[in-house]
Amino acid sequence: MIPAQFEYEAPGTLAEAVSLLAQDPDGTKVLAGGHSLIPAMKLRLAQPQKLIDIARIPDLAYIREDGNLILIGATTTHYQLESSDLLRNICPLLPECAKSIGDVQVRNKGTIGGSLAHSDPAGDWPAAAIALNADVVLVGPGGERTMNSESFFVDLLTTALEPGEILREIRIAKPEGKFGQAYQKVPHPASGFAVVGIAANLSFGADGTCSAASLGVTGVASKAYRPAATESALVGKQLDEQTITMATAHACDGVDINSDLYASEDYRRNLAIVHAARAVRAAAARMITG
Numbered sequence: 001m002i003p004a005q006f007e008y009e010a011p012g013t014l015a016e017a018v019s020l021l022a023q024d025p026d027g028t029k030v031l032a033g034g035h036s037l038i039p040a041m042k043l044r045l046a047q048p049q050k051l052i053d054i055a056r057i058p059d060l061a062y063i064r065e066d067g068n069l070i071l072i073g074a075t076t077t078h079y080q081l082e083s084s085d086l087l088r089n090i091c092p093l094l095p096e097c098a099k100s101i102g103d104v105q106v107r108n109k110g111t112i113g114g115s116l117a118h119s120d121p122a123g124d125w126p127a128a129a130i131a132l133n134a135d136v137v138l139v140g141p142g143g144e145r146t147m148n149s150e151s152f153f154v155d156l157l158t159t160a161l162e163p164g165e166i167l168r169e170i171r172i173a174k175p176e177g178k179f180g181q182a183y184q185k186v187p188h189p190a191s192g193f194a195v196v197g198i199a200a201n202l203s204f205g206a207d208g209t210c211s212a213a214s215l216g217v218t219g220v221a222s223k224a225y226r227p228a229a230t231e232s233a234l235v236g237k238q239l240d241e242q243t244i245t246m247a248t249a250h251a252c253d254g255v256d257i258n259s260d261l262y263a264s265e266d267y268r269r270n271l272a273i274v275h276a277a278r279a280v281r282a283a284a285a286r287m288i289t290g
C-alpha cells in the first residue's frame, strides 16, 4: 500500500499550477484533498510522475455571494460547505449534501472541486451540482471556460476536463422566490459513499404549484444524471402523494443501473425510486422564500 515514487510541487498561485501542469499534462496529477487520489495511488491504480498540490494555494477556498450567484472555490472543503451559515440560509442543499459525506476526517480534507473532478459514480457532490444547475469554471493554458455541470460529467471517473485544465470555481444561481431543497442518501455502511443519493431542488408558484423541478441522482449509474422524466412529471402540479409517487417511479428511466456485491440492479432501482420520492417530499415540506 505504498504509492510509486512521484515528485511533488506546491505552487503559490493558480497561474503557477497551470504552468507546471502544462509541462507534462499526462504524467502530472492535481492534488487537492487527496482523499480519492492518494488511495488510488496506494493501490497503484494511478501512478502520476508528479503531483501539483493546489490545496495550499491561497484564495482557492471560498464561499461568496456575487450578485445573483454563489461562488465556491475549488479547494473549499466538504466541512467548510457543511458549516457555512450563509449557505444554510440561501442554498441549504449544499450543507445538507456536505454533511452526508464520509466521516469528519474525509470532510476536513476532501474538496468539492476534487469530488467533481473525480466524478466518482457514488460521489455526492455531482448529484447536488446537477440539481442546482451549477456551472464549473475550468482554467488551462489556453485560458478559462465555463460549462454546465451536467455536461461536465462524461462517464465513470471521466469528466470534460482537458489535459492541463484545473477546475477553479463552482457557480450556482441563488435560488429565488419560493423554493425547497433536500438531499436523501443511502450510505454504504463501510465507506459512507452513496449507494443511491438524490438531490432535489424545487421552485413553487404563489399557489404552491411546482413551477420548476431539478433533480440529480448519484450511485445508480456510471455517472450522476438528471432524471428528466421525473422532473417533467412534477412541473405544473400540486405535489400531492399521488403526483410524487407517479413522477419518481421514473427516477431510473433510460439509465444502465449499477449492480455490485452490496446492491443488485433491482434493489438499487427500488432504493432510487423510494429515495427520489423522499427527496421531493422533503424539499416540498421545507419550502422557503429566497
Ligand SMILES: Cc1cc2nc3c(=O)[nH]c(=O)nc-3n(C[C@H](O)[C@H](O)[C@H](O)COP(=O)(O)OP(=O)(O)OC[C@H]3O[C@@H](n4cnc5c(N)ncnc54)[C@H](O)[C@@H]3O)c2cc1C
Pocket: 029, 030, 031, 032, 033, 034, 035, 036, 037, 038, 039, 054, 074, 075, 100, 101, 102, 103, 106, 109, 110, 111, 112, 113, 114, 115, 117, 118, 120, 122, 123, 124, 125, 161, 165, 166, 167, 168, 191, 192, 193, 194
Ligand atoms: C473513507 C472515505 C470515505 C468517503 N466517503 C465519501 C462519501 O460518502 N461521499 C463522497 O462524495 N465522497 C466520499 N469520499 C471521497 C472524498 O469526498 C474525496 O475527498 C473526493 O472524492 C475527492 O476530493 P479530494 O479533494 O480529496 O480530491 P483528490 O483526491 O485530491 O483528487 C481526486 C481527483 O480529482 C483531481 N482533482 C482534484 N482537484 C482538482 C481540480 N480542482 N481540478 C482538476 N482536477 C482536480 C485529482 O487529480 C484526482 O484525479 C470518501 C473518501 C474516503 C477516503
